[in-house]
Amino acid sequence: MTECLGKWSAGALVLLACYGSAAAVVQAAPLRTVAEWQQQVEKLRGEKQLSAYDEAIRQYPAYADFYIKRGRVQLxxxxxxxAKLDFDKAILLDDKNALAYTGRAEERACAGDSKAAWQAYETALSLDPKNSLILQSRAHFYYEGLADYRKAFADYDQAAKFVTAEDDPRRINIALQKLGAQxxxxxxxxxxxxxxxxxIDNILSMKKQKRSSQQLEYLxxxxxxxNxxxxxYAEALRDSQQVLRYMGRDKxxxxxxxxQQSRILTKLGLDQAAKAALKAALLRNPKLMVDRQYELDKDLAASWQEAW
Incomplete structure (x- = not known):
């Protein structure tokens, strides 16, 4: 279960991000309106957030969205x-709520019940067929849960169609998630x-999208x-130089x-440059070892010996 949740917290629980990501921590206090609860609770994290949802539900026991959000935190x-109890309660209160069924789908996927997860996704999308976040979540389920990559790619493509603004950050998020599956x-x-x-070329050409150094390093x-x-190999070498540009000072x-550059340069027949790259690598990490698969590369093995 822990391994499953690790995967899903990074991928399938994409809807969690839309419920607020502010880093500030404020003291939860009884508030009069649902809107005020929404604004305050989404600023919290960990136990404080969970406790705040508990209090919100005590004040508004018939409000389905609070059960959905608490269920996601618990999942x-x-x-x-x-989490399962919260999603079930939300559906009982509002059986037309697509996000409640999405929560159930993600919980069932983590539990290994692929059939129930798929059925819940089908219900969610029948209620809200143009919801890009639900499509992203199901795409992750397809490739992580069912190893059905073609269907995953189709869902990511469909999700992207419903995000039309060129500067909408969801566009690059969908593209990056699809890239992980690819x-x-x-x-x-x-x-x-x-x-x-x-x-990757398409992602890098998105003119109105802001990309962090970490994202550029990954790309x-x-x-x-x-490559x-x-x-x-020439293209791979250029990309490796860009990686060094964006990765910062982590030796x-x-x-x-x-x-990796050393191996690329060896493939290009640039032995002296390959040795220099390997020496530079060893200066940053003297304990660096050549993987067994690299040791089978005679040219690189020779460069390794001479670098020492």
């Missing part, structure tokens, strides 16, 4: 049985790496790996990408 904390699919379908490169790292698998991470 993220690994309290799946309590990379996993390409790991056992190497011919798919060309599609991965194309997807260039992914494209570097994809390497496609034996497009261990720098060492790893420099080691």
């Amino acid at each position: 993220q904390r690994g309290e799946s049985q309590r 990379l996993k699919y390409a790991s056992f379908q190497p011919g798919y790496y060309a599609t991965v490169v194309n997807s 260039y790292t992914s494209r570097c790996a994809a 390497y698998h496609l034996e497009q 261990l991470k720098q060492a790893n990408i420099l080691r």
Whole structure:
């Protein structure tokens, strides 16, 4: 269950993010209106947030959205049985609430009940077929729960169609989630790496989207790996240089990408540059070891020995 929740907290629980991400912590206090509860509770985290939802439900026991939100907090904390009770209660109060069924779907997916999860997603989308967040959640279920990558890709594409504004941050979030699924699919379908490169090119060309340094590092790292698998070594080398540009001062991470550069340069026949890259990697991490798969590469093994 812990492993499942780890996956879902990063991917399938995408709806949780839409309920507020403010970092400030405020003291929960009895408030008169639902709107005031919504504004205050969403600023909280951890036990304080959970306690605030408890109080909100005591004041408004017939308000389904509070049960949904408390259920999501509990699901993220690994309290799946309590989450299930909250989602069931929300559906009992409002059987037309698509987010309540989405919560049930995510809880059932974590419990390993794929059939019930799929049925709950079907109900949610029948109630709100253009909800991009529900489609993202089901896409994650398809590839993590069912290993059905084609259906996952279709759901991500459908979700993107319903986010029309070019500057809407949901556009890049959907694209990045789809990229994660594509990379996993390409790991056992190497011919798919060309599609991965194309997807990353499209993300990088989104003119009105703000991308953090961390996102850019991830994108260039992914494209570097994809180009390497496609034996497009010059392109992989350029991407590795971009990775170094955006990754900051973490010496261990720098060492790893420099080691990768060394291997790329070896493939390009640039032995001296490969040795220099490997030496630079060792300066940042003297304990750096060559993976067994790299040791099978005679050229790199020779460079490794000479670098020492």
